[in-house]
Amino acid sequence: MNQDKTVAVQVIQALKELGVQYVFGVPSGAWIDYMEAIRVTPGIEFILTSHEGGAAFMAETTGRLTGVPGVCFGTFGPGATNLSTGVGCAYLDRSPMIVLTDEMPTDKRHRNIQMNIDHQALFSPITKQTTHLEVGKVQEIIFSAAHIALTGKQGPVHIGLPQGISHIKTDEISQAPLARLKQQRASADVIERMQALLKLSKFPIIALGLRAKDIEITVRDELLNFVEKHNIPVVLTPMAKGIIDESHPCYAGVLFHALSNEVGKTHQQADLVIAIGYDEVEFNFEQWLPKAPLIGIDIEATDIDVNEYDLACDVIGEINFSVKQLLLVNDLKKGWQMEQLIARKLAIFKQLQPQNNSFGPCTALDILRKHLPLNGIMTSDVGAHLHLIGQKWLTPDINRQLMTNGWSSMGYAIPSAIAAKLNYPNTPVCAVIGDGGFLMTVGEIAVAVREKLNIVFVLFTDNDLALIRIKQEKKSNPIYGTQIREQGTIGCDNLFGAKVITAKDSIEFELALEQAFASDGPVIVEALLDPKEYDSLVLKADKP
Template sequence: MSNKTVAQQVVDALIDLGVKHVFGVPSGGWVDYMEAMRTTDGIDFVLATHEGGAGFMADVYGRITGVPGVCFGTFGPGATNLATGVGSAYLDRSPMIALTDEMASDKRNRIVQMNIDHQALFAPITKKTTRLEADKVREIIFDAAQVALSDVPGPVHVGLPAGMSSQVTTVQDIAPYAIKSQPKADKELIKQMQTLFADAKKPVIALGMRAVTSGIQDQILKFAEKYKVPVVLNPMAKGMIPEDHPCYAGVLFHALSDVVGQTHQQADLVVSIGYDEIEFNYEDWIPNVPVVSIDIVATDLDTAEYTLACDVLGDIKFSVEQLVKADFAEKSWDLPAVAIRKADMFAQMTSQNGAFGPCAALDILREKLPDDGIMTCDVGAHIHLIGQKWPTPKPGLQIMTNGWSAMGFAIPSAITAKITNPDTSVCAVVGDGGFLMTAGELAVAVREKLKIVFVLFTDNDLALIRIKQEKKRNPIYGTPIRERGTIGGDNIFGVPVIKAFEPAEFDAALEQAFAADGPVIVEAILNSREYDDLVLRKDKP
């Protein structure tokens, strides 16, 4: 047993969890925690420009490492800013420990500058919210990690009462808590699942984000191949099946999803695996056929209109193994027809007549980024194109937000991707609208000497909203970023900017950027009209 300050105990507990980086914007109350990190090997504080950016960084840290991402914001505005990134972890299902200052108990319910109820603020966007106690530091931090990592991952908020950090208390003699394992699904549900698949002639498999983290990729590929079953993906499951695989049918919800729908609308059974409705509601795409769901949480489906034939709740890998080891007859899908539709879909997402639009830009970028490189992307029209078009060799090589869908995500997420994968090529694709929201985080990339290529799609247009305005025959209003021109300047916060107005310039700019020793912005000046015929298509009639 030993005595240490509360701040040192928090840092020691984070190290025991495997945390190597903490992201945030400091306050006076955070100084003791920063000093503990400075004097402790194995953990670093990364100063963000804005607490929202710090939250995004911690979100992606949790996704990539499987260790809770940790972020910090101070009282009031620091906490409300941080909440944007915490919400991202909540709806994109990333393990996180979000730390904030809180008033000491004698001031918590008083009228005090910057004082709001942080417990109430974070309750709707976390799995749990609590506050630190001086004699229970390791217990509270380890409990936060266990909650963040167990079941459906997500954030836990821990308030740090002012004045507690320098208190010296006895260190609890406890280790990190085990992550709760999932029980196996009921045998009767397994039999029912097998029977439904056996009886189906044209089942379709739908993969979601929890399929990615369940270690079932090889089993699913072999299973789909054996029975010739088409596979569709939710966007955050990209990489689970190669785009050139004969069973790959496309991504739901994103560009040309009506073409993907030509396949899944023929199905007589939907088998969803690790499917999280936060990305795309079932009702918006499934045909009116029975649904078999293999997951760890109950399926959210309007059963007044649709049939939830079997909700196989339990360890996903175990349930999939029970499906795979059973013996079925080959299904009656016409996979050559699926291949023709897929080829037509990808053909529609190629550059037309040598024009320099987002399709050409993505094709050129894909050629320059190594196969094992990581691309992060922002929210906007381009995410719909990337979700469908971008070849993703394996999960985790394309990082997006789809559950939370906050603009401003790409730049902070690329910073974390590079910090956690220093020897891997990393790029971010961001529209000019999202770029303006978190451009300040470029200063982090400069300070940390991160070799990242930030690809800026400049079209001076909030294209998704503009397209929706035009579909309603409304005038274009409130969506132009600026009248015309580029983002401005040849250097932003110390990051050089290379501009490209046509494909050859873009190709050369990327070559130069990927060879540079630090962060570079490649600004592609594009015409957003290319999106108009590709995005916001209905997944079913």
């Protein structure tokens, strides 16, 4: 029994029991008791962020990397609305999170009071559940929130902390965190139909989505051996990068990102598509699927227009089991000419190499890949550079490259890199940010300085919102509203205590990265790039 402990202490001890190591946020007066409970509880730490949005992005990355719900806090009104951008990221990028906010007591919740809005209504569309903390039910509510966050499509759960209860001492019967429920298995008749469809096909293709990252390592290895044995090409959604190495003979490319039209030359020939762990939030099937039967292997029903496309078999249930049953199929017809597919893949990578002597994003990414160890983590912000990274960046394992693709919010990379380094302090970490996204969360670099985190923040400066500019040009519109500034750089050699190194060419960039990765704290390497390289590589149609 939790005897005579304050509500604040019970909350922090429950979070610690879940395995939570960090709570990210900006404190309020009502949070003081909770913060004190964190201070006196070994093994859990409060990380002060510059903005609540940064706190939520850090919690999202923590949940994604560790499998333990990331935790963030914001105060009434603006604190909660600031959190909401990062909370939405956890919701659509499927990361477990517990969102804590101040909340008015029940008798004042609907009164006209400074900073007071309905937090339950605010978070309802972007969380799996939203609820209130109650005295005497602290463990029950915290453990239930974690259970919901981790079950099925993972995501955030919001808990309002009513003002005035944090200091109350109560007795509460101790309980253990709820065990994760096992997914039910797909039925035998569905499994048989899946196997029969594969056996009939001559040109099957496998599409791996973000939930395929949760496949057990042994099953993943068996799957990769299976596709190699039977000459089955594999395409990925961007957030599934790392499941299959780019050097694997069956690797055929990434959907939606740079030169996706070239990747489409492969998947448009398929006579069967097997989507494993595919979440349509990344890229709707209708935008790339060939006119071929589709097998969906996932924990939830496939979302597709069945009036236009043939959902031949929806295998709903535990993914590991379903994949194992798929791998039992033998004597498959081999229709693919693997030499042609490998040549196409190599041609894609060749097109993604620097095409001239200018200092552009392809050159910068090649140099950065050389300096970041293969076990390192690179986070990327949203922008034209992300489309290059999605196709070009060699990613030898899952979670070595982090992006937001379901939510796709600019400002993600800086706080994400901070969370990655906090959780894996011995792993090299860098972030790649465009100058637009940099301005959105640059304040979080102060956190990296305070925490003495050796993170290399690589800023691609081209003073251009390139993706929007390219879309304007495709419509033959004048370039308007996309210029960050006429010209120039950060304009200083130090930002919040982080050293800034500016590189105007590949030689300077190489030297800057060598210095940055050898530093003790955070370093910003600003690369002054020519953005025109993007124009011929990104925003290509995945199918005719």
